[in-house]
Structures are given as C-alpha cells and as structure tokens.
Amino acid sequence: xxxxxxxPLADAPAETVPKNDDRPRLFLAGVGSVGGTxxxxxxxxxxxxxxPRVIGACTERRAAWYDAPRPPAEVDxxxxxxVPTDWPRLLEHLEKAAAHADAPLxxxxxxxxxxxxxxxxxxxxxxxxxxxxxxxxxxxxxxYFDRLQRAAGNHDGQDSxxxxxxxxxxxTAGAGLPVLSxxxxxxxxxxxxxxxxxAASGTLSFLFSRLREGDPFSAAVEDAIARGYAEPxxxxxxxxxxxxxxxxxxxxxxxxxxxxxxxDVESLVPEALRDVSLDTFLDELPRFDDEWAExxxxxxxxxxxxxxxxxxxxxxxxxxxxxxxxxxxxxxLSGTDNLFEFQTARYDGAPLSVRGPGAGPQVTxxxxxxxxxxxxxxx
Amino acid sequence: xxxxxxxPLADAPAETVPKNDDRPRLFLAGVGSVGGTxxxxxxxxxxxxxxPRVIGACTERRAAWYDAPRPPAEVDxxxxxxVPTDWPRLLEHLEKAAAHADAPLxxxxxxxxxxxxxxxxxxxxxxxxxxxxxxxxxxxxxxYFDRLQRAAGNHDGQDSxxxxxxxxxxxTAGAGLPVLSxxxxxxxxxxxxxxxxxAASGTLSFLFSRLREGDPFSAAVEDAIARGYAEPxxxxxxxxxxxxxxxxxxxxxxxxxxxxxxxDVESLVPEALRDVSLDTFLDELPRFDDEWAExxxxxxxxxxxxxxxxxxxxxxxxxxxxxxxxxxxxxxLSGTDNLFEFQTARYDGAPLSVRGPGAGPQVTxxxxxxxxxxxxxxx
Numbered sequence: 069x070x071x072x073x074x075x076p077l078a079d080a081p082a083e084t085v086p087k088n089d090d091r092p093r094l095f096l097a098g099v100g101s102v103g104g105t106x107x108x109x110x111x112x113x114x115x116x117x118x119x120p121r122v123i124g125a126c127t128e129r130r131a132a133w134y135d136a137p138r139p140p141a142e143v144d145x146x147x148x149x150x151v152p153t154d155w156p157r158l159l160e161h162l163e164k165a166a167a168h169a170d171a172p173l174x175x176x177x178x179x180x181x182x183x184x185x186x187x188x189x190x191x192x193x194x195x196x197x198x199x200x201x202x203x204x205x206x207x208x209x210x211x212y213f214d215r216l217q218r219a220a221g222n223h224d225g226q227d228s229x230x231x232x233x234x235x236x237x238x239x240t241a242g243a244g245l246p247v248l249s250x251x252x253x254x255x256x257x258x259x260x261x262x263x264x265x266x267a268a269s270g271t272l273s274f275l276f277s278r279l280r281e282g283d284p285f286s287a288a289v290e291d292a293i294a295r296g297y298a299e300p301x302x303x304x305x306x307x308x309x310x311x312x313x314x315x316x317x318x319x320x321x322x323x324x325x326x327x328x329x330x331x332d333v334e335s336l337v338p339e340a341l342r343d344v345s346l347d348t349f350l351d352e353l354p355r356f357d358d359e360w361a362e363x364x365x366x367x368x369x370x371x372x373x374x375x376x377x378x379x380x381x382x383x384x385x386x387x388x389x390x391x392x393x394x395x396x397x398x399x400x401l402s403g404t405d406n407l408f409e410f411q412t413a414r415y416d417g418a419p420l421s422v423r424g425p426g427a428g429p430q431v432t433x434x435x436x437x438x439x440x441x442x443x444x445x446x447x
Numbered sequence: 448x449x450x451x452x453x454x455p456l457a458d459a460p461a462e463t464v465p466k467n468d469d470r471p472r473l474f475l476a477g478v479g480s481v482g483g484t485x486x487x488x489x490x491x492x493x494x495x496x497x498x499p500r501v502i503g504a505c506t507e508r509r510a511a512w513y514d515a516p517r518p519p520a521e522v523d524x525x526x527x528x529x530v531p532t533d534w535p536r537l538l539e540h541l542e543k544a545a546a547h548a549d550a551p552l553x554x555x556x557x558x559x560x561x562x563x564x565x566x567x568x569x570x571x572x573x574x575x576x577x578x579x580x581x582x583x584x585x586x587x588x589x590x591y592f593d594r595l596q597r598a599a600g601n602h603d604g605q606d607s608x609x610x611x612x613x614x615x616x617x618x619t620a621g622a623g624l625p626v627l628s629x630x631x632x633x634x635x636x637x638x639x640x641x642x643x644x645x646a647a648s649g650t651l652s653f654l655f656s657r658l659r660e661g662d663p664f665s666a667a668v669e670d671a672i673a674r675g676y677a678e679p680x681x682x683x684x685x686x687x688x689x690x691x692x693x694x695x696x697x698x699x700x701x702x703x704x705x706x707x708x709x710x711d712v713e714s715l716v717p718e719a720l721r722d723v724s725l726d727t728f729l730d731e732l733p734r735f736d737d738e739w740a741e742x743x744x745x746x747x748x749x750x751x752x753x754x755x756x757x758x759x760x761x762x763x764x765x766x767x768x769x770x771x772x773x774x775x776x777x778x779x780l781s782g783t784d785n786l787f788e789f790q791t792a793r794y795d796g797a798p799l800s801v802r803g804p805g806a807g808p809q810v811t812x813x814x815x816x817x818x819x820x821x822x823x824x825x826x
Contacts, residue, residue, distance in 0.1 A: 114635075246628065253817045
C-alpha cells in the first residue's frame, strides 16, 4: 500500500523498512517495457532469497511507496492506491531511505526522462546507488558527468564521501553486451585504447544489410518500421543521435573531456526533410533512393559495403557512413546486431570484439539486472 | 630480502607486514612469460598508490619471501637471496599471512603445475584469494572443483566460512576476452544457456584458415610452429585437449557435473603418430595431407569450411572438426582469433559473441590483473 501521502515524511524510512530486514531495496522509476521486464526477471532470479525487494516505483504520472518492501511480483504496475508522481517528495523519501544503512538502496531509472536523469547526482550524493539504461544523464554537459563520477567515487581514484553509492550504466552502449565493462577492464589494467569502432544501432545495421542486398533505401526504412525495429519517429534512428550518444558515453568513460557538439555526426535524414511531418518524410524519402543506390554501387566497386560506424580515436569521435571491406565483420553484420571493436596497446593486431543484439527489452533488462546485482555487491 | 629460512615461522606474518600497511598483498607462483608480464603490468597500473604489493614469489625451483611487501618492480625474477622452493613451508607462510586481516592476500598461480593447482583449495580455505590462468585445478575431478567453489563461497549461494577469499579464473577460456564473465552474468541474471559454441584454440583457428586457403595440412602445422603459435609439442594443440579443458571449465561453471571422460573429443593426431617422437610425427604428417584436402574439398561443395569447434548443449560437450558455413563468423575466423558464441533464452535469435586473440602473454597477464583487482575489490 502506498503511504506517500498518509505518513509524515520524517518517519517514513524507519517505519517502511523494518530494522531487521537487511535485504537490498530497489526503487524503480519507469515500468515500461524495460522496467516491467526487469520486475519479472528480478522475481525469477535463481537466488530469490537474497534478491532485492521493491521499496517503491513510479511512472511519469503515478507513484507508489511501500510500507514494507515487496517482492517484485507484488508490484502492481497500475499502482492502485498510488499517488500522482511528485519528484521533490519522492527524492526526500529516497534520501531518507538511503540514510537507513542496514540495507543497500538502488534507484533504477528506466525512464526516458531528462528530468529524472538530472536527479541522479543528488541521489548518489545521498548514498543511493543508481542504475540506468538511459543515456540522458551521461550525455548532459561534461560538468554533470564529472559530478556523477565524483558522487559515485569513480573519479581520479577518490573515494566517495558516502563510501557506498555506485553508478552503473553498462546498458547504455550495446544493452546487455559486455561493451562498457570490457572498456573498463582494459582501462583498469592499464591498457591504452587506440581505437574503438562500433556499429551501435541495430536499426542502422538492418538498414545497411538491406541496402547491401539491393533494396531501395526508402523500402529498407519502411521495412525497419514494419518490423518494429525503429523509434516512433524513425528519424531519431537515422539522425545518428543515438549512436553519437553511445560514443559520447564511451569517450567520457575513457576519461575524455567532450561535449556533444565536439562530435562529427553524419545524419541520414536529408536536410530538406528534417522539419516536415513523419508522413511527409516517408512520402518524400524515395526521392533519395537513387543517391543511396549509387553510393552502394560505388562501394561495391571497391569490394566494400556501407555501414554506419562510430569511431573513437585520438580523442575525437566521428559517427558516419563508412565504406567497410565486404568480407570484414562490419561488412557482414546481419539482422539488428551491434558490433564493437577495441584496438589497444595489447590488442594491437586483431581487435577484441563483441557482437550481438544491442537492444530489446529482454536483453536490456537483463543488463540492468546485472548492474543492480553489481550495485548491491559493491554496497 | 628473503627471510624464508632465517625467521621463525610463527612470527613471519606479523613481522613481514607492518600493521599500518593495509594495501593488498600478492604472492606470485610462476614468473614465466605470463607471471613476468603481470609484474610489469602491476607496476604500470594507473593507480599505483593502491596497487597490490608483492609479499613473495617463486618458480618451480626457487622462492623468495619479502620482509616488507615490495613494489612489483623490485621483484628480482632471479631471486638473489632466495631459497629452494619448499611448498609445505610456503603454504604455512601464506596461511599465516592470510590470517593477517588488515590487507587482502591474493595468490596468483601462473605456473603450469598440477601440484600447485592442488593447493588452491587449501589456500582458499585459509582465507587467501586465488587467481589463476591455469586450467589444472578446474579440470581435476569434479569433487575438487566443488571443493574450490565451496571454499570460495560460490557454491549454492552459501557464504564462505572465512567470508573473504574468492577464486578467479577468467583467463582459462579466451585469456583476456570476456568469456567466463559473460557466462557468469547471463547465469546470475537468470538467463538459460541453450548452447555455447567456441573456436577456443588460436593454433587450430590458424590451421583451418590455412587449409581453407589451400595449404596442405602438414605445411599449415609447420607454419604454426615456425610462427611460434604452437605448444612445444604441437600434438598438445592438435589433440584438442586444450579446447576440451576450456569447455569442461565452461560446463562446470554453468553448474554441470562433468568429468573429463564425459566429453567427446576428436583428436587431429593420427592414431599411428601419437606415441612416436616429435620429429617422426612431423616427418610422417604429410601422409595425411590428402585426407585433409579431401575433407576440405567436401566441405567446400556444401558452401562450408572446416573449423575446430567446441559445443556445449543439453548438458553434453563435444569438441571436434565441424563443417561451418563459409560466410558465417566461425567460417571466416582469421589469424589466431578465438570466437565464443552464447545462445540463450534471451539471446535466442542472434547469439551474443566475443572474438579476439585468446592467448599471448600480454592479454593473458592483463586478464589475470583484472582478476587480481576483482579479488582485492571483493575482499
């Protein structure tokens, strides 16, 4: 039962969490496809005894805070008895719960909200660990990224002031694939990153595999939409913004100081079609098919094929269509697979590479769950 | 300076580690190519302040125990002032050092010794974490594997009795590639492993890429030897034993109960040449070139190519030459790359895969170092 409005705030944490329960607690913001799947995966954990219990959850509109932390299966995503979401109030509750030191507290941000992303630093500073598949917090201005790192004790080897809160965002690049964790292990052991290359958008991998097979560009785009691979407005995928943000996160995680505007990003949305309606965009897109067919043919003459590739090297990030050898992993990418390649001082010949589906609720939620378990372990 | 013979054992830990030094301590068994590289990588760690210090080291013949733990750079691999290696005595020293609770103690086994592998359980039981790239301990009888898991608190979710010692063997499959860590994250989050496939031997990947290009089998073997890819007796690679052990470790890590004899393993060493000298083996090998050429040609007729593949599914492991599609990742493997593919309940379409060099002192030592840092973090 939600007590968010019934109970004096000052008493909330002490009453809502019995002192003798030291199981980790979780607050879930966002119960859409990833958040909802996470609840089901949490419930099905092999070691259910030590699994985190849910202290509250919310959507953009409604919130619930539980008197006693609940097993994930008992979270009703419709929030009967819930109240309208009131972030200042939720944050106060969370800060007080974080001060209850017996059990670790993990805040999962499975929303697509910049507002919620802006609360991450405050939560970390209060001693609440944060796990998120959202790229918003990490792609705000560099100063906010630095504040997150400092609050999580990841910066310059300094300890966090609270000592326990950690920040986990492994799923922001490649979803459940071991991309950021691999980068982190390379850095931690003193390897030097020479280059990271990535086909980091399943939608664009699919698109270019269709172009390779001779489909017109507009037909490939329509097909991606029909199969449910694309964002509601497919221009979000085509703009390259999603790939750019993934590389911005990789770069900042490597310690680079970078703003979004420092990246070179090639948008696949023709200049003339950026501000029109989605319907107009789709109607007009076939006008550009010849251009793409020509570009594809030119690549083929070089035994190459087109791929949308992010590339981080020498402190700079470029996200653009590249001609890649037709028989190399980037040229052979099929389905909606992602591919990330790390070339380093130690992996100086053949790169270390990771490939597989880099999106979808099941694999994303599983990656978030791995992060939740890591946050609990680190606490 | 070694004090292994000069100092009464009972006082050793208290005197050798000043009480006010809580930096992690490391004992290194084996200072060959991996162990020696590890010392240099430890010394070059970005965060040298918190890096482990060396409490002792040994080879098969000589050992040194340091009065005061040393920076890795000050370990002289020739052990001037060292003493003959005496394991019962070293183990007593290590057990006493582990009881000194201020600073975590990590034992790194970079030897190729079954004897040393047999000490891992005792060390873990004494509260000393163990890190190893050696497959010996994990491929002894199942009961020894179970004892290691229990001692490290990994078994059935039970806590370790000592509470701190952990066991890390990420580099036993794929060296520095994120193979076992990926498997572990899949299991930990409740995914169900349907199938693991792997080209787990760089030497055999190289061999089959040469066969694909038309080289005779014997010439490909000679070339692998000339390039330094092969074990001193190349039959160690060709027998499939190394790949079999990697899959035995993957299977046991998944919770399967398996003895080595439960695996189906195809050896590439002709029956008649198993017990002859290495020279005779190499002289006689060309007799089998036609057979391999024929097998390669037959595969090509199916648009396939040959690859040596480990396959774990339905609780069973098979390690053998397979016909794989010529345009699939296993068919296109080049150089000495390894490739591991995980097909799971969540990765049920395209698999999650990891590829790259799976051997070599630099990448193996880096993987061992990542394990050392994880052991320190978990302590």
